Amino acid sequence: MNLTLRVWRQPRRGSEGAFKTYEVKDVSPDASFFEMLDQLNERLNDQGEEPVAFDSDCREGICGTCGVMINGSPHGPQSGTATCQLHMRKFNDGDTITVEPWRALAFPVLKDLIVDRSPFDEIIQAGGYISANIGAAQDANATLVPKPAAESSMDAAACIGCAACVAACPNSAANLFTAAKIAHLGLLPQGQPERYLRTVAMVETMESYFGSCTNFGECETACPKSISIDVIAWMNRDYVAAQWKNLRKQGQQA
Amino acid sequence: MTTKTRRLEVNRRSGWQSWLGPFFTSDVGMKWMMALTGIGLLGYVLVHMIGNLKIFIGPEDLDHYAESLRTLLYPIFPKEGVLWLFRIGLTAMAVIHIWSATVLTLRNWKARGKIRYDARRQYAAANYASRTMRWGGVLIALFVIFHLLDLTIGSANPDYVAGDVYNNVVYSFERWPVALFYVVTMVFLALHIYHGAWSLFQSLGLANPRYDSWRRWLAVALALAILIGNSAIPIAVQLGFLTVSG
Ligand code: FES
Numbered sequence: 201m202n203l204t205l206r207v208w209r210q211p212r213r214g215s216e217g218a219f220k221t222y223e224v225k226d227v228s229p230d231a232s233f234f235e236m237l238d239q240l241n242e243r244l245n246d247q248g249e250e251p252v253a254f255d256s257d258c259r260e261g262i263c264g265t266c267g268v269m270i271n272g273s274p275h276g277p278q279s280g281t282a283t284c285q286l287h288m289r290k291f292n293d294g295d296t297i298t299v300e301p302w303r304a305l306a307f308p309v310l311k312d313l314i315v316d317r318s319p320f321d322e323i324i325q326a327g328g329y330i331s332a333n334i335g336a337a338q339d340a341n342a343t344l345v346p347k348p349a350a351e352s353s354m355d356a357a358a359c360i361g362c363a364a365c366v367a368a369c370p371n372s373a374a375n376l377f378t379a380a381k382i383a384h385l386g387l388l389p390q391g392q393p394e395r396y397l398r399t400v401a402m403v404e405t406m407e408s409y410f411g412s413c414t415n416f417g418e419c420e421t422a423c424p425k426s427i428s429i430d431v432i433a434w435m436n437r438d439y440v441a442a443q444w445k446n447l448r449k450q451g452q453q454a
Numbered sequence: 455m456t457t458k459t460r461r462l463e464v465n466r467r468s469g470w471q472s473w474l475g476p477f478f479t480s481d482v483g484m485k486w487m488m489a490l491t492g493i494g495l496l497g498y499v500l501v502h503m504i505g506n507l508k509i510f511i512g513p514e515d516l517d518h519y520a521e522s523l524r525t526l527l528y529p530i531f532p533k534e535g536v537l538w539l540f541r542i543g544l545t546a547m548a549v550i551h552i553w554s555a556t557v558l559t560l561r562n563w564k565a566r567g568k569i570r571y572d573a574r575r576q577y578a579a580a581n582y583a584s585r586t587m588r589w590g591g592v593l594i595a596l597f598v599i600f601h602l603l604d605l606t607i608g609s610a611n612p613d614y615v616a617g618d619v620y621n622n623v624v625y626s627f628e629r630w631p632v633a634l635f636y637v638v639t640m641v642f643l644a645l646h647i648y649h650g651a652w653s654l655f656q657s658l659g660l661a662n663p664r665y666d667s668w669r670r671w672l673a674v675a676l677a678l679a680i681l682i683g684n685s686a687i688p689i690a691v692q693l694g695f696l697t698v699s700g
Pocket residue numbers: 255256257258259260261262263264265266267282283284285360
């Protein structure tokens with residue numbers, strides 16, 4: 201297939217960017233989206249031009265490194281799929297494809313299609329951990345986990361942190377990401393000691409960078425792991441519970 | 455820590471916001487307030503509509519009902535005492551609802567940044583109702599102001615006679631632009647309720663996959679009831695079913 205690509209090119213953070221149009225010929229329908237971009241980059245290399253910079257690592261949809269806006273859809277037209285898992289057979293010969301980086305104030309473009317997603321790291325630093333005692337590992341069955349809790353927690357833990365939720369959200373909210381992390385840890389017995397402090401800390405870190413939820417539901421449809429916005433409801437409830445508990449019981453963190 | 459300097463602080467809690475405490479100034483907390491006040495306002499809209507549908511029973515019934523609002527729980531409370539409690543409560547709810555919406559909208563606009571996507575966004579879940587919450591809400595607020603001037607205070611209604619509720623309504627809706635404004639607003643109010651009555655469960659953390667379909671139907675039913683019930687009155691006046699009495 202032959203395609204026309206409109207790609208956002210920006211040399212560095214803070215510099216002016218613009219769309220550039222490229223023709224890509226003889227693309228195999230079995231190629232992945234990134235293999236198609238690799239093909240373009242090889243040609244650009246040969247011509248002595250700067251290749252298009254984009255993030256990718258595992259290329260099997262599990263690491264969350266990749267993600268671009270394709271024709272106005274985060275990760276492209278196929279639902280439940282990260283960009284690296286998207287195949288060119290989803291497009292037609294002669295298509296024009298617009299490729300853009302994620303857009304949000306908190307995600308400045310570093311180069312071309314690569315954005316700085318470190319606010320996500322800060323949300324994780326604020327509470328995305330559990331305490332574990334050092335010493336010999338305890339018996340694997342010592343802490344019993346109810347089956348439904350384990351299942352719900354696993355559903356939330358599917359989040360790979362790609363930030364498609366923020367990219368999809370008309371409010372640039374990171375609620376789906378943050379709520380997935382909060383639900384992932386907060387539903388398990390191992391996550392209980394820090395539960396309420398975690399919820400407050402992660403929500404407040406999130407809110408210092410991102411917009412807020414108006415329940416559009418766009419994040420859920422953009423999520424390559426199809427994480428449900430039910431986790432956001434869970435976070436909303438836990439945040440209120442956390443404010444109560446911290447005020448009444450601990451009194452240390454209002 | 456170098457990371458601190460990068461903070462964007464979309465959601466600042468400085469100055470006047472800090473004494474309200476973290477909950478009431480957090481996005482999540484303000485959505486709670488919006489959901490709770492939304493329930494209150496929705497309840498009011500429903501009761502208001504049910505009361506006003508007495509217009510179809512007859513002028514005396516409506517006028518009598520309107521008068522009874524003034525003497526609610528009288529003589530335990532002074533005349534219009536309970537009415538004023540309701541008015542103060544409703545105003546407070548509307549203020550909190552609109553204030554939260556405004557603060558959150560400004561934060562969200564800021565969080566989006568200046569550069570927008572070039573390709574037209576392919577919305578998969580956002581619908582017309584959820585995308586008109588803000589400007590539809592502004593329209594509803596403007597309508598409420600006009601509605602109060604028209605039928606409570608009377609200054610926007612040249613034929614207004616205090617206490618003559620039935621005729622005031624008929625005179626008002628005989629002006630076609632007023633009837634049209636009313637019906638258009640009801641369409642946006644129905645859209646607002648369609649998204650709001652569904653969405654509030656999410657904001658309050660009451661969403662549960664088991665009740666999700668039920669939530670949708672509740673929102674549809676409430677939106678349709680408000681749309682049909684309220685619009686029936688100006689339409690009936692315009693079609694000549696309700697005419698000036700006495
Ligand atoms: S590159 Fe790892 S998820 Fe796409």
